[in-house]
Amino acid sequence: MRVALVTGGTRGIGFSIITSLASKENLKIITCGTKSHPEIKLPVGVEYIQCDISSSSSVTTMIRQIIDTHYKIDILVNNAGISHVKPDGRVLIEDIRDETWHQVINTNLSGAFYTCKQVIPYMKMNHYGRIINISSASARFGGILASADYISSKAGLIGLTKGLAYELRDCGITVNTVAPGRIDTDMISDANLSADWAKNHVPLGRLGKGEDIAGVILFLISKHADYVHGATLDCNGGWIIT
Numbered sequence: 001m002r003v004a005l006v007t008g009g010t011r012g013i014g015f016s017i018i019t020s021l022a023s024k025e026n027l028k029i030i031t032c033g034t035k036s037h038p039e040i041k042l043p044v045g046v047e048y049i050q051c052d053i054s055s056s057s058s059v060t061t062m063i064r065q066i067i068d069t070h071y072k073i074d075i076l077v078n079n080a081g082i083s084h085v086k087p088d089g090r091v092l093i094e095d096i097r098d099e100t101w102h103q104v105i106n107t108n109l110s111g112a113f114y115t116c117k118q119v120i121p122y123m124k125m126n127h128y129g130r131i132i133n134i135s136s137a138s139a140r141f142g143g144i145l146a147s148a149d150y151i152s153s154k155a156g157l158i159g160l161t162k163g164l165a166y167e168l169r170d171c172g173i174t175v176n177t178v179a180p181g182r183i184d185t186d187m188i189s190d191a192n193l194s195a196d197w198a199k200n201h202v203p204l205g206r207l208g209k210g211e212d213i214a215g216v217i218l219f220l221i222s223k224h225a226d227y228v229h230g231a232t233l234d235c236n237g238g239w240i241i242t
């Protein structure tokens with residue numbers, strides 16, 4: 001039985017990922033969120049742990065709990081994240097408060113650092129691991145509504161992936177990034193990014209769905225992706241072609 005930790009599975013992309021993984025056999029799925037209980041029913045068999053991934057100690061407690069129960073973590077998807085978008089345009093750098101900067105960096109980037117740091121020793125012991133960091137198309141081209149704090153955190157995840165990919169050679173562990181385009185979730189519900197916008201700007205003519213990203217995750221944890229390492233996979237309907 002493989003053990004997978006997907007952070008931020010209570011909504012949006014993370015929920016689609018755990019739902020897709022739940023259809024696979026021999027896979028125990030654990031997810032986390034900030035609330036004491038998730039607000040929606042999680043797929044059968046998915047375990048929930050309350051954890052603030054922006055806190056090193058909270059991540060340590062969660063990983064210890066998983067290891068105490070399941071003894072290992074084979075798959076780590078760093079999905080949990082936050083953004084501050086405004087319907088009427090991006091937040092300019094002079095309007096980003098220092099606290100907001102730290103909150104975004106701590107959640108989106110440091111959170112992945114904390115989980116990787118805690119989980120990789122167990123993956124090394126088993127000579128197997130699949131790590132996937134969820135970045136963003138905005139880290140690839142600068143973004144239309146995303147602010148500098150968010151873009152910096154997401155570009156940092158690409159750097160984290162590249163750094164680890166080199167460091168983790170000969171360990172049986174692969175590390176990759178997925179860079180979603182505009183995906184129809186709560187995160188972008190405040191922004192002015194409608195189906196009409198997608199028809200005009202995205203070659204495939206629609207906003208992305210959580211399932212689109214979940215499909216890439218299924219590929220990356222499959223045997224078909226055994227030689228994919230240190231890569232950034234764009235999944236954006238052709239919106240950004242790098």
Ligand code: NDP
Nearest residue numbers: 008010012013033034035052053080081136182183185187
């Ligand atoms: P949502 O806002 O819909 O969901 C975010 C998830 O992250 C929730 O489950 C939330 O849990 C969890 N989360 C947030 N903060 C924390 C924290 N401190 N500790 C633990 N869990 C936390 O976002 P999306 O599904 O849209 O986004 C998922 C990922 O994809 C993010 O990293 C985002 O940056 C990235 N992405 C999204 C895009 C989009 O267009 N939607 C585009 C590109 C990238 P809780 O409810 O408990 O707070």
